[in-house]
Amino acid sequence: MFDKLKLKSKSSNLTAASPAATPGKPPSKKQIYQSRKNFGVNIGACFVLEKWIFHELFPDGAECELDVVEGLVKSKGNDGAREAFEKYWSDFLTDDDWKWLKDNEVTSIRVPLGYWDIGGGNYTKGTKFEKYGSTVYANAWKVFKEKFVERARDNEISVLVDIHGLPGGANGSDHSGEKSGGEAKFWSSQDAQLTVLNMLAFIADDLKNYENIAGLQIVNEAEFADEPAKKQSTYYAAAINSIREKDSSIPIVISDGWWADQWARWVQSNQSGNKSLGVVIDHHCYRCFSDDDKKKAPPKIIDDLQNDLLTNLTDNGKGVDFMVGEYSCVLDGASWDRDNANRKRDQLVIDYGNRQVELINERAGFGSYFWTYKFQSGNGGEWDFKTMIGKGAIKHPKSIKGKELPDKSKFDEKLNNVFEAHKKYWDNENPKEKYEHDRYKEGFTTAWADASEFAKFNGSVLGRKEAWKSARLEEHIKARGSSRHLWEWEQGFDAGLNEFLNFF
Structure with a gap:
């Protein structure tokens, strides 16, 4: 009962994020x-083992991370198991x-982590990993920071910290690292949730001095829940508050639990005025698992993406930033068996990948992360990022790196064209209205100006637009005052981003 009350207390009065942009200053x-749009990839099977991707550490009969650590400790002892894991993590990404x-x-890069990897095993008490947290995993967090966060920083790449494995599992799959018997036990354990809240606060505090942290994901693939989804919303709110006590700016990523609009509405209802929660909703796009998709031929799946990938969002998702944290080019064998699709497989894989990238670029401003980067044996085919890049199925949606930026004359030309069109349209629509077109x-x-500053850093594109826009709108209101015509400023802001990118 005490844990339940404590969790409820932590989830009340949601804390807004600090503005994504600093008033009066260009982006740091x-x-x-x-806040840039990411063209990213998952580093799967490193800190959360998955046998089908990398089987190197798996003893006979082991199926998940817990099985592996138990087996290695039995055969090598704690020190031997720790050394094997540390070598594996450290060598995973080469020069x-x-x-x-x-x-x-x-x-x-999106790096899946388990709760057992964090802070020297300080968050494993009462869990299945308690025996190994402070021994085998004692240095996991240190290795993660040195070999992933810092190496990424040296290459001007960001890291999305993905808490992939939660105590008891956030869903019924075994990629939580521990077999949960098909149950998502995390949601019914207030004790586990309180432990994770402390862990998230530690992560936020420990990483806040790194400049290249793209965000902190508090759950991967949360179990689907009918509304009002009280367990998930309570955990999400408590996690947001816990993180904000340590870091007011870090983007916080939540899972959409396979229902994007449910969580879009939740974010919208918990944001007031121009105060963003700083939340990004993570959607996963797979078309190889459901019975419905297995009944479709590949061309049908490709065509259907237009109407089923991040669609039907309340108020078109206004105020909410999205990402696609996992997607691939894989379709089920049953789909390939339909309509002689296998004969055109190479081209259809390219078409499928290209269409996903195109729609994700339009609909998920924070960007995407392909599943996954590398495999131990050969390549993973349509699961393999490098292979799909090589085929041309996956490619950067719009590269402006190294390209000459538009000068002031081009800015003046673009602004004049869209401004005159805006004025003409609305003045004709209602000639008696006293618009404020200067907004x-x-x-x-x-x-x-913001888009130009982003572009100067390796051709970056502003992607977390809703949070950024709310910050700049608040700045505008403080300078110019509020108005029922603030929508004109918003339309102008959207046009400015679009016209800047249309230059290239």
């Missing part, structure tokens, strides 16, 4: 890392890997 490098990532304009111009100018 840290703010660009936090060649970092060079490849940078050369292919990967801006961010449109100011919004456009602000967006163009």
